[in-house]
Amino acid sequence: SYVLTQPPSVSVAPGQTARITCGGNNIGSKSVHWYQQKPGQAPVLVVYDDSDRPSGIPERFSGSNSGNTATLTISRVEAGDEADYYCQVWDSSSDLFGGGTKLTVL
Amino acid sequence: QVQLQESGPGLVKPSGTLSLTCAVSGGSISSSNWWSWIRQPPGKGLEWIGEIYHSGSTNYNPSLKSRVTISVDKSKNQFSLKLSSVTAADTAVYYCARTDSSGYYKGYWGQGTLVTVSS
Numbered sequence: 001s002y003v004l005t006q007p008p009s010v011s012v013a014p015g016q017t018a019r020i021t022c023g024g025n026n027i028g029s030k031s032v033h034w035y036q037q038k039p040g041q042a043p044v045l046v047v048y049d050d051s052d053r054p055s056g057i058p059e060r061f062s063g064s065n066s067g068n069t070a071t072l073t074i075s076r077v078e079a080g081d082e083a084d085y086y087c088q089v090w091d092s093s094s095d096l097f098g099g100g101t102k103l104t105v106l
Numbered sequence: 107q108v109q110l111q112e113s114g115p116g117l118v119k120p121s122g123t124l125s126l127t128c129a130v131s132g133g134s135i136s137s138s139n140w141w142s143w144i145r146q147p148p149g150k151g152l153e154w155i156g157e158i159y160h161s162g163s164t165n166y167n168p169s170l171k172s173r174v175t176i177s178v179d180k181s182k183n184q185f186s187l188k189l190s191s192v193t194a195a196d197t198a199v200y201y202c203a204r205t206d207s208s209g210y211y212k213g214y215w216g217q218g219t220l221v222t223v224s225s
Contacts, residue, residue, distance in 0.1 A: 095154035
């Protein structure tokens with residue numbers, strides 16, 4: 001079965017750029033979606049179809065996908081970006097989520 | 107603005123059946139979208155349970171398929187989850203969500219409801 005691999009944690013200072021990766025076999029051939037989840041809240045879609053942003057999501061959030069790695073990039077990181085981030089793909093009639101990455105803003 | 111709201115018992119006994127309903131407002135459940143259930147055990151990641159289309163077509167997580175039934179009630183604009191033979195490992199926050207049929211992303215989520223399996 002298909003597996004999505006995310007680093008458990010990423011740390012970044014305010015104002016810097018955070019990059020969160022999602023690894024999978026030939027993931028570049030799939031559409032990858034990203035969710036932000038803050039404690040006690042439901043996940044929020046921040047990037048869909050590799051690099052599109054839903055309305056209301058800041059331009060600081062962007063995505064890319066190629067080869068075996070998809071990446072969520074958060075520019076000019078703010079304290080409010082501290083959260084868990086999950087990637088998701090659709091494969092063989094099943095939804096799959098990565099294990100999640102905790103973004104810590106130092 | 108589409109809104110989803112989960113409801114159901116917060117406590118289920120081991121070996122029993124977990125039953126939840128997701129009420130959809132601000133949009134029709136007969137729209138061209140799938141309707142999904144996702145769960146999150148305390149302190150852990152997201153796990154997709156399954157989904158249903160308004161026609162009744164379903165897709166289930168293979169690891170849960172033998173215990174899961176998802177149904178739709180178009181007259182009430184809601185869909186439901188049943189998970190049988192539950193154990194403590196099924197304790198989780200259960201979310202319902204709308205899945206876009208073109209990209210399979212989930213743009214709308216319910217707030218989630220905690221279900222605890224305990225005697």
